[in-house]
Amino acid sequence: MKTRRDFIKISALGLGATAVTAGAAKAVLGSSLFGNENENDAETLRRVATYCEVCFWKCAGWAHVTKDGNIKKITGNDDDPQCNGRLCPRGTGGVGMFSDPDRLKTPLMRVTKDGQQTYREASWDEALGFISTKMKDLKAKHGAESMALFFHGSSGNHFSNLMKAYGTTNLAAPSFAQCRGPRDVGFEATFGESVSSPEVTDIRDTKCLVLIGSHIGENMHNGQVQEMSEAIDAGAVIITVDPRLSTAASKSKYWLPIKPSTDIALLLSWIHVLIYDELYNKEYVGKYAEGFEELKNHVKLFTPEWAYGITTLKPDLIRKTAREMANASPSVIIHPGRHAAWYGDDVQRTRAIAILNALLGSWGNRGGIFFKEGIKIPEFPHPDYPKPAWSWKDLLDGKFPLANEAVTNSVIEASYPKEGKEARIKGWIVSGTNLVAAVPLKAELAKAMQSLELLVVVDTMPMEITGFADVVLPECTYLERYDDIRATAHREPTLCLRMPAVEPLNQTKPAWWIAKQLGERLGLGAYFNYKDYSEVLDWQLKQVGSSLEEMQRIGVKKSPRKTSPYIETGTDHQFKTASGKIQLYSHELAEAGFDAMPVFTQHPEPQEGFYRLIYGRAPMHTFSRTANNPNLVALMPENSVWINPQVAKIWGIKKDQYVWLKNQDGAISNFSVKVRLTERIRWDSVYIVHGFGHHHKPLRFAYGRGVNDTELITNVMMDPIMGGTGMRGNFITFLKEDPRKEIES
Ligand SMILES: Nc1nc2c(c(=O)[nH]1)N[C@H]1C(S)=C(S)[C@@H](COP(=O)(O)OP(=O)(O)OC[C@H]3O[C@@H](n4cnc5c(=O)[nH]c(N)nc54)[C@H](O)[C@@H]3O)O[C@H]1N2
Ligand SMILES: Nc1nc2c(c(=O)[nH]1)N[C@H]1C(S)=C(S)[C@@H](COP(=O)(O)OP(=O)(O)OC[C@H]3O[C@@H](n4cnc5c(=O)[nH]c(N)nc54)[C@H](O)[C@@H]3O)O[C@H]1N2
Ligand code: SF4
Ligand SMILES: [Mo]
Numbered sequence: 001m002k003t004r005r006d007f008i009k010i011s012a013l014g015l016g017a018t019a020v021t022a023g024a025a026k027a028v029l030g031s032s033l034f035g036n037e038n039e040n041d042a043e044t045l046r047r048v049a050t051y052c053e054v055c056f057w058k059c060a061g062w063a064h065v066t067k068d069g070n071i072k073k074i075t076g077n078d079d080d081p082q083c084n085g086r087l088c089p090r091g092t093g094g095v096g097m098f099s100d101p102d103r104l105k106t107p108l109m110r111v112t113k114d115g116q117q118t119y120r121e122a123s124w125d126e127a128l129g130f131i132s133t134k135m136k137d138l139k140a141k142h143g144a145e146s147m148a149l150f151f152h153g154s155s156g157n158h159f160s161n162l163m164k165a166y167g168t169t170n171l172a173a174p175s176f177a178q179c180r181g182p183r184d185v186g187f188e189a190t191f192g193e194s195v196s197s198p199e200v201t202d203i204r205d206t207k208c209l210v211l212i213g214s215h216i217g218e219n220m221h222n223g224q225v226q227e228m229s230e231a232i233d234a235g236a237v238i239i240t241v242d243p244r245l246s247t248a249a250s251k252s253k254y255w256l257p258i259k260p261s262t263d264i265a266l267l268l269s270w271i272h273v274l275i276y277d278e279l280y281n282k283e284y285v286g287k288y289a290e291g292f293e294e295l296k297n298h299v300k301l302f303t304p305e306w307a308y309g310i311t312t313l314k315p316d317l318i319r320k321t322a323r324e325m326a327n328a329s330p331s332v333i334i335h336p337g338r339h340a341a342w343y344g345d346d347v348q349r350t351r352a353i354a355i356l357n358a359l360l361g362s363w364g365n366r367g368g369i370f371f372k373e374g375i376k377i378p379e380f381p382h383p384d385y386p387k388p389a390w391s392w393k394d395l396l397d398g399k400f401p402l403a404n405e406a407v408t409n410s411v412i413e414a415s416y417p418k419e420g421k422e423a424r425i426k427g428w429i430v431s432g433t434n435l436v437a438a439v440p441l442k443a444e445l446a447k448a449m450q451s452l453e454l455l456v457v458v459d460t461m462p463m464e465i466t467g468f469a470d471v472v473l474p475e476c477t478y479l480e481r482y483d484d485i486r487a488t489a490h491r492e493p494t495l496c497l498r499m500p501a502v503e504p505l506n507q508t509k510p511a512w513w514i515a516k517q518l519g520e521r522l523g524l525g526a527y528f529n530y531k532d533y534s535e536v537l538d539w540q541l542k543q544v545g546s547s548l549e550e551m552q553r554i555g556v557k558k559s560p561r562k563t564s565p566y567i568e569t570g571t572d573h574q575f576k577t578a579s580g581k582i583q584l585y586s587h588e589l590a591e592a593g594f595d596a597m598p599v600f601t602q603h604p605e606p607q608e609g610f611y612r613l614i615y616g617r618a619p620m621h622t623f624s625r626t627a628n629n630p631n632l633v634a635l636m637p638e639n640s641v642w643i644n645p646q647v648a649k650i651w652g653i654k655k656d657q658y659v660w661l662k663n664q665d666g667a668i669s670n671f672s673v674k675v676r677l678t679e680r681i682r683w684d685s686v687y688i689v690h691g692f693g694h695h696h697k698p699l700r701f702a703y704g705r706g707v708n709d710t711e712l713i714t715n716v717m718m719d720p721i722m723g724g725t726g727m728r729g730n731f732i733t734f735l736k737e738d739p740r741k742e743i744e745s
Helices: 022-028 095-099 124-142 155-166 174-191 222-233 263-276 282-288 292-298 304-311 315-328 346-359 408-413 442-451 464-468 511-521 533-543 548-554 587-591 630-635 645-651
Strands: 044-051 060-066 071-076 108-113 116-121 147-151 208-212 237-241 254-256 332-334 427-431 454-459 471-474 486-488 494-496 556-558 611-616 640-643 658-663 673-677 685-689 731-735
Touching: 044 548, 071 095, 095 630, 108 124, 124 147, 124 427, 124 454, 124 471, 124 511, 147 155, 147 408, 155 427, 155 511, 174 346, 174 408, 208 315, 208 346, 222 237, 237 315, 254 315, 263 292, 263 304, 263 315, 263 346, 282 346, 304 315, 315 332, 332 346, 408 442, 454 464, 511 533, 533 548, 548 556, 640 645, 645 673
Parallel strands: 147 427, 208 237, 208 332, 237 254, 427 454, 454 471, 611 685, 640 673
Antiparallel strands: 044 060, 060 071, 108 116, 108 471, 486 494, 494 556, 611 731, 640 685, 658 673, 658 731
């Protein structure tokens, strides 16, 4: 069937003949680029300041560049509190992002040749000319607001600036509705602010750390992993609630193998025990919280015996763990989590987590949650942005009232005609996000991508999303460019520089350059009043008492705090809520028509022969981002499906056998997946690591390896409070034979 946008396989074009460096060749041949200690360091000419882009922890490091212009290795910057001089395996293997032979190399434009849609190489001038003409046209016809940006990672700031100058604030990232949005909204409703990124959890000094699903150790956020290990060495009690014996659970004093989807029941019964056994921090609650009596009444019946029937966790264990938390109070953290879009009642689950922290007096105390302090980098001078006539909020039609960042799903839905109404969004720029794997709304995404008048994708790699673009723009990797200063607010204010270690390979360009070029062509040059981004950085750094020259030398600059990270005795601390008090009972939620205190609701159970699909991270990969990175593929080439041996026995499934997965709606995995038999998972669930199962052939190292959980997530449970896409209400069964003769690529 002819469609407006056929999915185009970039491989079919015979592109990629462009030269790759010696480093790339080495990577392809499988030789490690992890920095061979025996190599002669004299060949290293210089070290260049950078921060990592392999995940969003953004550790500061040094790229070590050889005389012949290769990046020999990347090491951590000792002065960076986010990594303390040590990168994780992904950060160390980050050189693979640079040397990957499958990188995008030139701009590509969609053309129809002999009735077939394909891409052809284009010059930057032509590609940018095409986009800006189209954007001018869209602005004239439908208003600037008809353009939207989808972004993730550092390139986002540059394109956000462009979009705001152009006249739209429809800027959406999957890190909200698909990730931390529910958590942030839950904490904001309780404490008046979110826990930020990097999280302001004082893990280093905690006496008790409770992890609800958060699988630190596989979730490899560097500083956090290091702090957890320090806390364990110092004797902290770790309590992990997870249907799977995660790495964190294996290091814990208590593992609570909860029946998935029932966490709110456990949290409510913990609250019950703390209140009715009078274990909560009375002084703190009396001073800083409001709504205690309402909460006490609310949880009256939620005893551990009640929770046992729901969670399968023994009442004794629930009482004992509540007591451990109380013993450590206020040096205790019920970790807020990060990827929180689980079951559609996720704001309420994180509210329950926030309430527990409040009852134990964590926020504002050592070993709990600290107050962050940072340095604000001023904006480079530019004219005021025009005020858009409408924004993403107007797309919500009264839904998701507490959404305080654009909801990707709503922007996607507004991008195709519905119920006889014309689409309000007509054009997208997508940068640094592989929406096809990140957003589980496959049908909506497909409709949107067919309806758009303009679809531009900026990426470093030929990920699936690039196959839908009208124009593909190749960004250079983080090792080849300047980006904004990382100005971290945490235990101490930290500034951190990323600068090019080497020249961009092939025709690739940094996002700041692409945004500026488009801006100038759109008549918005005044917003990009510089020749090179180094001018912006130097100006900004000078405003805060540093300079580009200084930062190039040191990479990281820490400043002393001016305020205390904890509540000072004798002071009357005001939280950032409307009343200045912690909201155990949320007036904001009640006024918006939601439960003012968390309520447990039963979620659907798997039918016979089906198992709940749960997913998470592996230490060696970051979603799609690393899927084709030769260094990291060498460490972990594919994911496997974790199955409990009892279940495997029923099915006659053997260790290392390959199976296909089929979900409750008949969706079948694109590829087969290797079986990992393990007692470490409950019998009612199966587990896979997200980020595998790529079906785009130009990804030579990633293609066909493992399965993609997103394809099996067809039941999406929306959080009515903020639009999070709960993704864990899907159930799979096993197919032992290849269900398709020909696998679509
Ligand atoms: N190595 C690596 N590290 C990463 C990333 C990466 O891609 N790679 N991504 C980063 C990003 S963006 C994020 S948001 C974070 C996400 O990291 P987390 O916030 O830690 O992730 P979650 O998805 O919340 O948790 C996954 C865990 O939840 C468990 N689980 C599944 N269902 C349930 C349930 O019903 N109840 C409970 N209690 N547990 C359940 C799973 O078994 C798994 O161990 O990781 C970050 N760190
Ligand atoms: N099924 C399922 N869906 C999920 C999750 C899950 O666990 N399971 N996790 C959710 C979470 S927590 C998150 S945060 C989101 C993340 O989802 P995404 O934002 O899609 O994250 P990545 O997979 O890292 O996508 C990164 C894209 O950026 C490109 N890229 C890498 N470096 C650069 C660069 O320097 N410049 C540019 N322009 N592009 C670059 C990569 O090639 C890739 O296409 O996914 C969410 N969706
Ligand atoms: S945690 Fe690892 S991948 Fe993430 S920024 Fe740090 S070094 Fe890079
Ligand atoms: Mo995330």
